[in-house]
Amino acid sequence: MVGSTHFSAWSLLRRAFGGAWPEQWRAPEPRDAYDVVIIGAGGHGLATAYYLASQHGIRNIAVLDKGWLGGGNTGRNTTIIRSNYLCDESAAIYEHALKLWEGLSQALNYNVMYSPRGVMMLAHNHHDVRVFRRHVHANRLLGVDNEWLTPEQAKAFCPPLDIGRSVRYPVLGAALQRRGGVARHDAVAWGYARAASALGVDIVQNCEVTGIDRGPDGAVTGVRTTRGSIRCRKVGVVAAGHTSVLMAMAGVRMPLESFPLQALVSEPVKPVMPCVVMSNTIHAYISQSDKGELVIGAGTDVYTSYSQAGGPHIASHTLEAICELFPTFRRLRMLRNWGGIVDCTPDRSPIIGVTPVPGLFVNCGWGTGGFKATPGSGHVFAATIARGEPHPIAAPFSLDRFRTGRLIDEAAAAAVSH
Amino acid sequence: MLLIPCPWCGPRPENEFRHGGEAHVVRPVDPRCVSDAEWADFLYNRTNPKGIHAERWRHIHGCGRFFNCIRDTVTDRIVTTSK
Numbered sequence: 001m002v003g004s005t006h007f008s009a010w011s012l013l014r015r016a017f018g019g020a021w022p023e024q025w026r027a028p029e030p031r032d033a034y035d036v037v038i039i040g041a042g043g044h045g046l047a048t049a050y051y052l053a054s055q056h057g058i059r060n061i062a063v064l065d066k067g068w069l070g071g072g073n074t075g076r077n078t079t080i081i082r083s084n085y086l087c088d089e090s091a092a093i094y095e096h097a098l099k100l101w102e103g104l105s106q107a108l109n110y111n112v113m114y115s116p117r118g119v120m121m122l123a124h125n126h127h128d129v130r131v132f133r134r135h136v137h138a139n140r141l142l143g144v145d146n147e148w149l150t151p152e153q154a155k156a157f158c159p160p161l162d163i164g165r166s167v168r169y170p171v172l173g174a175a176l177q178r179r180g181g182v183a184r185h186d187a188v189a190w191g192y193a194r195a196a197s198a199l200g201v202d203i204v205q206n207c208e209v210t211g212i213d214r215g216p217d218g219a220v221t222g223v224r225t226t227r228g229s230i231r232c233r234k235v236g237v238v239a240a241g242h243t244s245v246l247m248a249m250a251g252v253r254m255p256l257e258s259f260p261l262q263a264l265v266s267e268p269v270k271p272v273m274p275c276v277v278m279s280n281t282i283h284a285y286i287s288q289s290d291k292g293e294l295v296i297g298a299g300t301d302v303y304t305s306y307s308q309a310g311g312p313h314i315a316s317h318t319l320e321a322i323c324e325l326f327p328t329f330r331r332l333r334m335l336r337n338w339g340g341i342v343d344c345t346p347d348r349s350p351i352i353g354v355t356p357v358p359g360l361f362v363n364c365g366w367g368t369g370g371f372k373a374t375p376g377s378g379h380v381f382a383a384t385i386a387r388g389e390p391h392p393i394a395a396p397f398s399l400d401r402f403r404t405g406r407l408i409d410e411a412a413a414a415a416v417s418h
Numbered sequence: 419m420l421l422i423p424c425p426w427c428g429p430r431p432e433n434e435f436r437h438g439g440e441a442h443v444v445r446p447v448d449p450r451c452v453s454d455a456e457w458a459d460f461l462y463n464r465t466n467p468k469g470i471h472a473e474r475w476r477h478i479h480g481c482g483r484f485f486n487c488i489r490d491t492v493t494d495r496i497v498t499t500s501k
C-alpha cells in the first residue's frame with residue numbers, strides 16, 4: 001500500500017541497490033462527502049488531519065489545496081524553531097510544539113531533520129538587553145530554557161559573529177535557547193502527508209475552494225471547489241495568507257492583514273554557521289542549511305499584498321545587517337530569493353478555534369512565525385475540531401479575544417519576522 | 419519598490435511614504451453606544467481583500483499629508499490616488 005514503506009537504515013540500504021521508491025501518499029479524486037474538510041495542505045492543515053485520524057478516530061477527511069501540498073508558507077519559510085515567547089499562553093503552545101518536534105521523526109517514521117542547534121537572539125542596545133533579560137526570567141519561571149550570554153560567550157557559541165565595539169550596532173549580549181533550532185520544511189509537510197494518507201485521509205491537490213455553503217440554520221453544509229462540490233459538517237480553514245479570503249466566503253470578517261515576507265539563500269559553502277542567529281533591532285536572521293546554503297530571512301513589505309514577491313529594498317536592508325554582523329559573509333553571492341504571504345493579527349498571536357459559524361473552525365494568524373508551531377498547532381486544532389470546543393492550550397487564542405480584549409501581545413517576542 | 423503618485427507632490431518612491439492601512443474605517447461617533455463586537459470590528463477587523471484595495475498612505479518624508487489610494491493587491495499596481 002502507498003505510504004506503508006517503513007523507513008529504516010536497512011530499508012534505505014536495500015533501496016540503494018535498485019528499485020524505484022513507491023509513492024508516499026495517494027492522489028485520490030475528491031469524493032462527494034467527508035466528515036471533515038481541511039482547507040490548506042500546509043504543515044498546519046496536514047498535521048491537523050494527521051492528529052484527527054491518529055488520535056480522534058476521524059478518518060473520513062479531505063485536505064484540499066489550491067496548489068501542491070507544502071507549496072505555501074510551509075515550503076517557503078526559514079524553519080526557525082524556538083519556544084521562548086513572553087506570555088504564558090504563548091509559552092504553553094510553542095513549548096507544546098517543541099516537545100512534539102523532539103519526537104516527531106520517530107512518531108511519523110519520517111526524518112524531519114529537527115536539529116536543536118540553538119537559537120541566539122542578539123541585543124544591540126540598552127533596551128534590548130533589558131527586554132531579553134526579562135524574557136529569560138519569564139521563560140525560566142515557565143520552565144522554558146533560555147539563558148543570557150555575554151558578547152564573549154555569544155562569540156564562543158557562534159565564531160563568525162563580529163562582537164567588535166566599533167560597529168554601528170555592537171553586540172551587547174544575547175539570549176540563547178539551546179533547544180531551539182531548525183527542521184527540514186518540506187519533510188515536515190511530506191511526513192505528515194504520508195502518515196495522514198496512510199490512515200485514510202484524502203489529500204487533494206490542485207483543488208481550490210471557491211465557496212463555503214451554509215444551511216438555513218447558518219451551519220456549514222459543504223464547500224465548493226474547482227473540482228466539484230463536497231458535502232461536510234465541519235470545515236477547518238488553515239490557509240495562512242488567504243484566510244481572510246476564505247472566511248469572507250462564510251461572511252466572517254477577520255482581524256488579519258496579509259503581507260509578503262521574503263527569504264533568500266546564498267551559494268552553498270562548507271559549514272560556517274553552527275547555530276541560528278537573530279537580531280530584532282537590525283532585522284536579520286541567518287542559519288545554514290545542510291546543503292550549505294546560508295538561509296537568510298528578510299522583513300515584510302509595509303503594505304498588504306498577495307503578490308508573493310516583496311520589494312528588493314527589503315532584502316537588501318537585511319543583507320546590510322548580515323554583512324555587518326558577519327563580515328566574512330560579505331563576498332557570498334545570493335542564489336535565490338522568494339516571498340510568501342503571511343497573515344498577521346493585531347497582537348501577533350495566532351487564532352485557533354471556533355468561529356461564529358457553526359461547523360466552521362479556523363487556524364490562522366501565525367504571521368511570520370508559525371512553522372515552529374506546526375505539530376502543536378495541528379495537535380490542539382484537531383482536538384478542537386473533534387470535540388467542537390477549544391483544546392485548553394488553544395482556548396486563549398480564540399477569535400473572540402478581539403471582542404473581549406484579552407489580547408496576547410507578542411509584538412516584542414515576534415518582532416523579527418521569522 | 420512602489421512608485422507612488424502623491425496627489426500633492428507627484429510620483430515618489432515608496433520609502434518616502436508610510437502605509438496607513440485600509441481606508442474609510444470610521445470610528446464610531448459615540449463609543450459608549452456601540453457593542454463590544456462593533457468596537458472590535460472598528461479596531462481590528464479588516465477587509466484584507468485579494469484584488470482591489472482602498473487604502474491610505476502618508477507622505478511622511480515629503481508633504482506629510484494623508485491621501486487615499488486604490489491598489490490591486492495581486493499585482494501591486496496603483497489604479498489611482500486622490501486627496
Ligand SMILES: Cc1cc2nc3c(=O)[nH]c(=O)nc-3n(C[C@H](O)[C@H](O)[C@H](O)COP(=O)(O)OP(=O)(O)OC[C@H]3O[C@@H](n4cnc5c(N)ncnc54)[C@H](O)[C@@H]3O)c2cc1C
Pocket residue numbers: 039040041042043044045064065066067068069070071072073074075076077078079080081207208209210238239240241242246261262263297338339340341342366367368369370371372373417418
Ligand atoms: C519567508 C518566510 C519565512 C518564514 N520563516 C519562519 C521561521 O523561520 N520560523 C517559523 O516558525 N515560521 C516562519 N514563517 C512562517 C511560517 O512559514 C508559517 O507561519 C507557517 O508555515 C504557516 O503554515 P500553514 O500550514 O498554516 O500555511 P501554508 O503552508 O501557507 O499553507 C496554507 C495552504 O492553503 C492553501 N490555500 C489558500 N487558499 C486556498 C483555497 N482557496 N483553496 C484551497 N487551498 C488554499 C495554500 O495553497 C497553502 O498551501 C516564515 C514565512 C515566510 C513566508
Ligand SMILES: [Zn+2]
Pocket residue numbers: 424425426427428477480481482483
Ligand atoms: Zn506629498
